[in-house]
Amino acid sequence: MTLVERKQRQARQRIVEVAEELFLASGFDNVSVSEIAERAEVGRTTFFRHFGDKQEVLFSKNQEQLATIAAAQDLVDIAPARNAFEAIEQLRPIVLAILALVTVDPEAYIRHFQIIEQNSDLQGREAAKVQQLGDKLSQVLIHRGTDESTALFAAQVALACFQTAKALGNNPHTLVDDTQGAFVRVLTLGREPRTRRAKRSTPG
């Protein structure tokens, strides 16, 4: 990395940190791009070189996520999944890697969702980003030669595992484990006993 690149990266990081502080302190709607730029000691032009708008600052992690997926896609020697089970198993390590990445700094993860929860537009953007991740996941499988219908199904099931972990408290310390637990559950669904219901123990 050259000195210029390192400086740009530092500026980007500072913008994210300062913006999150301001959003938490004053509320997302009450903070302007000019305020963020001023506090981060960069010009507005620099801000807009890095981020399309104020919302985008909160979703910069997504670029790292997509890079992880792109890297997975490059592992072209992985054979196509032949059924939904295999397809979901192929997505599992990718999803877990992404979640490990975004929870590396648990405080930052919690801060992110504290800001998101303030504002319904941000909640919408978050939900849409998750769906975009689903599109990427299915592309990984299609790229490996899996049929489209299986790939789309597997990607949505993989997202469901992540969404389950989010619904279970969205705890950055357990998110990877909770997601992994959901994967195990989903991959063993057809094996659960269907007749347990019928049996009722009669006391005495």
Add this chain to the structure above:
Amino acid sequence: MTLVERKQRQARQRIVEVAEELFLASGFDNVSVSEIAERAEVGRTTFFRHFGDKQEVLFSKNQEQLATIAAAQDLVDIAPARNAFEAIEQLRPIVLAILALVTVDPEAYIRHFQIIEQNSDLQGREAAKVQQLGDKLSQVLIHRGTDESTALFAAQVALACFQTAKALGNNPHTLVDDTQGAFVRVLTLGREPRTRRAKRSTPG
């Protein structure tokens, strides 16, 4: 239904129809509430009695969806699901009923998504509404006595079935069948042969 109620219902319906026509013709961002009200021959006050904002007009179907879920929740004599398989099976008819409802008018369904696709805020709102539906689905199960972790998992898997059908073309004519297909797939996941991969046919 009284005459007043019927008139209110008609006004509401007219607002939705007119708004969708205008959004499709001019683009969501270029249509004002005043224009919608004028074309629907109601006052702005009437508009805001029915809808919180311009976006809300596009999501009025959600109220019907939630009514369906509420009705399902009232069937209190359904025993708690004892495992994830049963929980997903309990959600299946509810999800299929909702989808049958929202695709009753296939043209309207297609129009809805044509408008949504114009605008990233609307895509976000749509995605957030789907997650809200997931919350309601898990509440149905919890209300019946299913443990929270199973309920949250089953709700996300049920949403994944619906999202798969959406990703497979979001075709209102096949949406119920496509979703049903995803349910069958997910409920038989653990039964898929894991060893098929190993066998390779050697030609000749």
